[in-house]
Amino acid sequence: MAKRVLVVDDAIFMRNMIKDIFASGGFEVVGEAANGLEAVEKYKELKPDLTTMDIVMPFKSGIEATREIIKADSSAVVIMCSALGQESLVMEAIEAGASDFIVKPFRAEDVLAVVKKVLGET
Amino acid sequence: MTMDMSRYLGLFISEATDHLEALGRDLVQLEREGTATVVDSMFRHAHSVKGMASSMGFEPIAVLAHRVEDLVDAVRQDRGRLDRDVVDLLLTAADTMLAQVRAVAESKPADEASVLLTQLGNRYIAMTGKGLATTRVAKTTMSKPAATDGASTGTASGDGPARPAGDTAVEGPAGTTKPGTESTAQAGGGAASTSEAAGAQASGDTGSVAEKVAKGTGAGTPSGTSRSQSPVGIAGPTVDLAAQGLPLPPDLLTPPGTSPNVVSASGVPSVGAAEGAVAVVAAALGLVEPPPNDLVDRLKDAASVPVPAQTPPPAEVRSVLPPRVPAEARGPMQRWAVRLRIAPTCQVPGVRAFLVHKRLTNLGTLVDLRPALEELKAGRIPDGYIQLELETTAGDTGIHASLKNVVDVEVVSVKPAVAAPAPVVAAPAAEAARAANDATARTVRVRTELLDYFLDTVGELMLATARLREVGKVLPENARPALEEGVYRLHTLVKDLHDKVMTARMTPLSLITDRLPRAARDIARRKEREVDLVITGAEIELDRAILDELADPLMHLLRNCIDHGLESPEERVAAKKGPRGRVLVAVKRARDRVIIEIEDDGRGMDPAKLKSAAVARGLLSVENAARMSDREAFLLSCLPGVSTAKDITDISGRGVGMDAVKRVVENVGGTLEIDSEKGRGTRFTLRLPLTVAVVHLLLVEVGDEVFGLPIAKVVGATEADGEALSRSRETALLPHGNSLLPVHSLDTLVGVPAPPRQGARPFVVMDADSGRVALAVDRLLGQEEVVLKPLSRPLDLLPGLSGVTILGSGRPVFILDVPRLLSA
Secondary structure, eight states, rough: OOOEEEESOHHHHHHHHHHHHHHHHOEEEEEEEESSSHHHHHHHHHHHSSSEEEESSSSSSSSHHHHHHHOOOOOOOOOEEEEEEOOOHHHHHHHOOOOOEEEEEEOHHHHHHHHHHHHTTO | OOOOOOGGGGHHHHHHHHHHHHHHHHHHHHHOOOHHHHEEEEEEEEHHHHHHHHOOOOOHHHHHHHHHHOOOOOHHOGGGGGHHHHHHHHHHHHHHHHHHHHHHHHHHOOOOOHHHHHHHHHHHHHHOOHHHHOOOOOOOOOOOOOOOOOHHHHOOOOOOOOTTTSSSSOOOTTOOOOOTSSSOOOOOTTTSBBBOOOOOOOOTTOOOOOHHHTTSSOOOOSSSSHHHHHHOOOSSSSEEETTTOOOOOOOSSSTTTTOOEEBBTOBBBOOTTTOOOOOOOOOSSSSOOOHHHHHHHHHHHHHTOOOOOOOOOOOGGOOOOOOOOOGGGSOOEEEEEEEEOOTTSSSSHHHHHHHHHHHHHHHHEEEEEOOOOOHHHTOOOGGGEEEEEESSSHHHHHHHHHTTOTTTTEEEEEEESSSOHHHHHHHHHHHHHHHHHHHTOOOOOHHHHHHHHHHHHHHHHHHHHHHHHHHTTTTGGGGGGHHHHHHHHHHHHHHHHOOOOHHHEETTTTHHHTTHHHHEEEEEEHOOOOOEEEEETTTTTHHHHHHHHHHHHHHHHHHHHHISSSOHHHHHTTTOOOSSEEEEEEEEETTTEEEEEEEEEESOOOOHHHHHHHEEEEEEEHHHHHOOOHHHHHHHGGGGTOOOOOSSOOOEEEEHHHHHHHHHHHTTTTTTEEEEETTTTEEEEEEEEEEEEEEEEEEEEETEEEEEEEEEGGGEEEEEEEEEESSETTEEEEEEHHHHEEEEHHHHHHHOOOOOSSSSSEEHHHHHHEEEEEEOOSEEEEEEEEOBBOOTTTGGGGEEEEEEEEEEOOOOEEOHHHHHHHHH
């Protein structure tokens, strides 16, 4: 069965791109969220196998959302979406329980490599 | 694979516009009430636009958004930094980005906005004292077939179009390169990364020299000391510059350290490979294709290099194991020595290492970690290797399992740690490791744009010093010594500082040659050629700015050698050659030049065909073609549109052509030569200056004009009566040593009117292509060490001029490329 993915990013543009990447890799995107608050709610509702999490978002940052998701479900797999220059933020997210990270601008094969590896599919 | 981004264009335009308009609104609100919420919101808008634009590959927008993001972030750290000017600047930036988005919406290129970038950058640097970061931009396609050129996907960033120096940002010194990352803007001369170091070399400056002079940018001249210490010529019959104690660089023909680098087909330099051994590289096997591992193994055997064994995960770990080992699987507490490697292609090794650290600390207690955590987090990991000792109940299986699902991490070894290593044995190794750690600790990475900034500022300092000295000359006699002493001291200090900055900019050529094996492999594979690529002297260092420019030309020449130069194995055998072609990339140092030779043993070029192609295209007259030497004819291949290859192939026929190669090499002050012999092969020789920035000049006067001659080409100066010289046909001959040198009059060469003169006049003896020549000049003015500025259009089109500089008096002076002047 295809793995179920929740995509969190405040830009529709980014969400669409990430969704297309996942679709091309045979994943099922079951939901999306545009900020940290929504992300936590959607996570609890959908229980996805994997969540991609933008860091800089309104209302609640991706780091805070990750912390709350991990608190609710310690086995949650959260992948941070970062840009170069955000290294310290990503480390903070890893401390908060994020499983891995991907770096913008995304390349489909890189994203899928990280995701598949994290899910133990390779 | 490159993503087709065109389907996101509409979304990009609308969403980016929304963000930018919101940014504008925030800015206006910010001026009224600068709350943290508003600043945060601004940061998010800029950040989003940067992310989207970089994904779309819209570099100008991404770079500008990045600068805005930086500046807003600086304001976010300390709101006291905010003032009306900053708001104005940011508003302009928001408007500019909107215009850029509109431009791409209309399929037009977005304006680079270089002035604005510089202003934002300067402001950021002034606020924070930090350097500017580079912007990563994706290489994208828009509804066109994805570029799958192996050479471009398989190599690091520098594969894009060449850019003027100073416009190309690259990350810090060696070690930050990420070979194999397609997304550009990393080290290695990134094409897609743009930066604008404050006041740095005017990016792609199209302004005239006059403008530059008026702006007083850049060029500077120390002089003075050398001028007063070393009046050249005039007196003695022959003045040997070197004998005068002038700083002629020592002849450094191929220093002993230039052992060949052995490279393997996997593209990884075999570290420590047999010194002096001729490298054997099966870069491509078009005919037989053994499994990759087998190939690698055979190569390793062939090179007899001890290679760390790849540790395949134990069979039982192949099943999916959760990262956290369940308690019941735990064994006794044991200490393990773990050695890991972060892949050199990893974009953010620091974060990757931190993730590994986190995974392992979840397993047990880290008792030893090298490099230390702070170093790891900062990405300072020599060669990517991490060593640690871990006390855990998870066993080696658990350790393997916890790292199994992390990309870019190779577990080199997991062994039971020796509890108390014998101190006698361990001491030297431990000491060496500590020394290595110390060395790392004493090294900091500096962004290249900061180095550019240093260099430019030092250049300005030199200019300011020279001006001070000029001022001193009009002071009353009794006031002069004190000033002159101070200026002299200042000059020495600035000079010293300049040397240090230049040293910091030197980067080994391996930074770009390391990519060649992989590219050679890919090209050869596609063309069904077999090739051994041998690279020697890659440890020789060049100024970073030159190196950045060279990435594309080198790659192109390599392609040319394999694609056009080498024959197919069958053709080779028919021509009584071995089936495997050989391409040699040899780097040497000679005096103040670096020579790069790229040589193949292929079919060679046919000068007659090149000539007829040039004639057919109307680039050359039949008469000139007949007169032209073979060597000159080979250079015809550098004219746009002249190529003897029957068809434009998918490899050589794309991207930079030979004309671009020649232009880039000459832009950095180098020369390109081509030698070829039919059936034997072709050799491209690049002669490059070590640094772009500073040249030693001999200043000469002709008529009312002053010109600079590069000391590197000057053999000496002498004085003679021009009328009394012997002549051979039309050419006057000057006795020099045991030979007679042809005399050229500089006034005629450059077309400067000069009054006829009687009696003795100075001659400068110089190296030219065809041997030494003597240049007749009116006066020798002395030596100067100057900061060279490249010529901008249209002056760069004039053959015989290699640059311009500004003297202490403010006078601009052209630097002559005498060999080209003579051949023009």
